[in-house]
Amino acid sequence: MSPSLESNLFVFALAAFLGYEVVRRVSPQLHTPLMSLTNAISAISVVGAIVVTGAGHNTTMVVVLGTIAVTASMINVVGGFLMTDRMLKMFKKRKSD
Amino acid sequence: MGCFLSITGVAAAAGRLVPHNATMPAYVIMIYLAAAMLFALSLKWLSSPKTARWGVLAGEIGMAAAIIATLFLPEVRHYDWITIAFLIAIMAAIPMARLIPMTAVPQQIALFHAFGALAAALVGTAEYYAHGSSLGTSTLIAIGFESLLGYLTFTGSLVAAGKLQEILPTQPMNYPGQNVLSISILAASVIAGAMVVIIPANPLVFPIFIALCLLFGVMLILPIGGGDMPTVIALLNSYAGLSASAMGFVLNNKLLIIGGALEGSSGFILAMIMCKAMNRSFINVLFGQVQAAKAAKSDDIYGGNIKSVNAEEVAAILDGARRVAIVPGYGLAVAQAQHAVGQLFELLESRSVDVQFGIHPVAGRMPGHMNVLLAEANIPYDHLMEMDRINPEFENMDVVIVNGANDVVNPDARDNPNSPIAGMPILNVDKAGTVIVIKRSLSPGFAGIPNPLFAAKNCLMYFADGKKAVLDIIAELEKL
Numbered sequence: 001m002s003p004s005l006e007s008n009l010f011v012f013a014l015a016a017f018l019g020y021e022v023v024r025r026v027s028p029q030l031h032t033p034l035m036s037l038t039n040a041i042s043a044i045s046v047v048g049a050i051v052v053t054g055a056g057h058n059t060t061m062v063v064v065l066g067t068i069a070v071t072a073s074m075i076n077v078v079g080g081f082l083m084t085d086r087m088l089k090m091f092k093k094r095k096s097d
Numbered sequence: 098m099g100c101f102l103s104i105t106g107v108a109a110a111a112g113r114l115v116p117h118n119a120t121m122p123a124y125v126i127m128i129y130l131a132a133a134m135l136f137a138l139s140l141k142w143l144s145s146p147k148t149a150r151w152g153v154l155a156g157e158i159g160m161a162a163a164i165i166a167t168l169f170l171p172e173v174r175h176y177d178w179i180t181i182a183f184l185i186a187i188m189a190a191i192p193m194a195r196l197i198p199m200t201a202v203p204q205q206i207a208l209f210h211a212f213g214a215l216a217a218a219l220v221g222t223a224e225y226y227a228h229g230s231s232l233g234t235s236t237l238i239a240i241g242f243e244s245l246l247g248y249l250t251f252t253g254s255l256v257a258a259g260k261l262q263e264i265l266p267t268q269p270m271n272y273p274g275q276n277v278l279s280i281s282i283l284a285a286s287v288i289a290g291a292m293v294v295i296i297p298a299n300p301l302v303f304p305i306f307i308a309l310c311l312l313f314g315v316m317l318i319l320p321i322g323g324g325d326m327p328t329v330i331a332l333l334n335s336y337a338g339l340s341a342s343a344m345g346f347v348l349n350n351k352l353l354i355i356g357g358a359l360e361g362s363s364g365f366i367l368a369m370i371m372c373k374a375m376n377r378s379f380i381n382v383l384f385g386q387v388q389a390a391k392a393a394k395s396d397d398i399y400g401g402n403i404k405s406v407n408a409e410e411v412a413a414i415l416d417g418a419r420r421v422a423i424v425p426g427y428g429l430a431v432a433q434a435q436h437a438v439g440q441l442f443e444l445l446e447s448r449s450v451d452v453q454f455g456i457h458p459v460a461g462r463m464p465g466h467m468n469v470l471l472a473e474a475n476i477p478y479d480h481l482m483e484m485d486r487i488n489p490e491f492e493n494m495d496v497v498i499v500n501g502a503n504d505v506v507n508p509d510a511r512d513n514p515n516s517p518i519a520g521m522p523i524l525n526v527d528k529a530g531t532v533i534v535i536k537r538s539l540s541p542g543f544a545g546i547p548n549p550l551f552a553a554k555n556c557l558m559y560f561a562d563g564k565k566a567v568l569d570i571i572a573e574l575e576k577l
Contacts, residue, residue, distance in 0.1 A: 045344050059226065078191065
């Protein structure tokens with residue numbers, strides 16, 4: 001097994017476990033914003049799409065696929081964070097807040 | 098086996114771009130590391146409404162830093178298409194996020210899943226076509242997972258969004274041999290994926306693989322009924338995350354692996370919670386046939402025992418109540434009654450009535466949906482109680498108002514071992530003094546069975562639209 005695959009597997013396992021531990025402590029009230037927030041976070045995949053699109057690939061197909069990928073994941077980034085915040089703003093403790 | 102892998106490993110290193118992490122400037126690696134930690138903090142701070150918005154800020158900072166650092170990477174040389182993509186994305190996302198009504202949040206989230214999964218699938222596809230058979234076996238396997246999860250979640254999420262928006266039929270659609278067909282398509286996709294790994298140079302394998310994955314997504318989600326959407330959405334949330342994580346393996350980017358794994362485990366936990374709350378297993382939700390109602394016919398249960406009331410009578414009952422609970426369900430969302438219910442809450446509170454809301458985990462069309470709708474109606478979140486907290490309190494409640502909920506308050510789940518919903522945790526509203534059920538008619542909920550609650554001695558039916566009923570009650574109560 002190559003060293004990078006090995007460390008990637010470690011990172012994946014630890015991250016999945018961390019995710020489990022952190023998310024199970026999220027109040028059930030916030031499960032909907034949780035879904036939109038985790039979706040925004042996983043849209044970090046835009047970073048990969050940027051590299052694929054911006055690198056010196058010549059084929060039109062790769063550039064087209066990459067551009068669509070950047071668009072799609074960027075929608076998730078912007079839309080995900082905005083929508084999560086919009087929902088969280090509504091959770092108030094007392095009407096005076 | 099080891100020999101084969103090391104040969105392909107050498108070929109991979111020679112033939113393909115050097116893995117990104119190896120050429121990345123140190124400052125970018127540090128920024129990625131900080132972003133990963135900010136993402137973990139972001140979710141940690143979501144544990145309570147008090148700290149939640151800080152969580153969003155942390156995530157935004159991490160994301161912005163990582164994106165900017167990436168744009169400055171030496172590998173990124175052409176910016177024109179990236180700029181166009183950014184502009185289109187911003188123009189599409191801002192109105193979507195700002196204007197979607199809270200009742201449509203489940204569809205919107207399903208759509209976001211589709212976008213995320215599509216991005217992962219397309220990057221995997223682009224990597225395959227850019228480097229072809231010079232890719233190492235482990236990278237090809239990662240591309241396989243990325244594409245399988247990505248494409249199936251793409252079409253599956255679109256189907257889910259269609260069902261939630263009611264463009265597609267919400268009734269569960271069963272046909273003979275459906276499971277055999279779905280499993281066969283899955284098996285075919287996996288075989289096609291294996292072909293991609295074994296004979297990547299063949300021009301036919303990848304397109305066939307893509308087509309099969311897209312088809313499987315449709316076949317998997319299409320038969321599932323609207324009532325099971327909470328579990329399905331959570332599962333697709335998990336798959337979208339896993340496809341992003343797989344992209345991290347393909348591009349050798351640990352930040353992607355982490356971001357995807359966080360969503361992957363989050364969605365998985367939510368799906369498990371949903372299954373437990375419906376007392377059904379994953380497999381049953383995805384592949385189970387909807388059970389034909391083994392319960393008694395509705396006439397036997399309801400005959401002669403349905404007591405109907407109007408707004409005036411409800412107001413009179415509420416007038417004498419000190420502790421009231423309100424149980425919302427999907428019907429409330431459909432009737433857009435959340436703001437009316439908010440007004441009723443304020444009116445009752447001003448009359449020194451203690452009002453709590455009982456939220457069943459699967460109420461609504463996605464986990465936590467009811468909470469968001471009620472928060473939108475300005476109901477303070479400390480009055481929104483989860484099922485386990487409010488269940489012991491029902492026997493101390495004078496009045497419970499059920500608006501748009503049915504199966505989650507059906508005592509058969511608790512008392513009748515032969516019921517199709519036996520074992521499902523429910524809100525024990527029948528233990529309260531008086532139960533008032535606001536419903537348009539006696540039609541069954543998603544389980545398709547009659548509800549003995551409606552015929553109970555302490556239950557009164559208010560047959561009306563969820564929103565109008567509440568507004569009328571408010572009007573009558575204000576007169577008293």
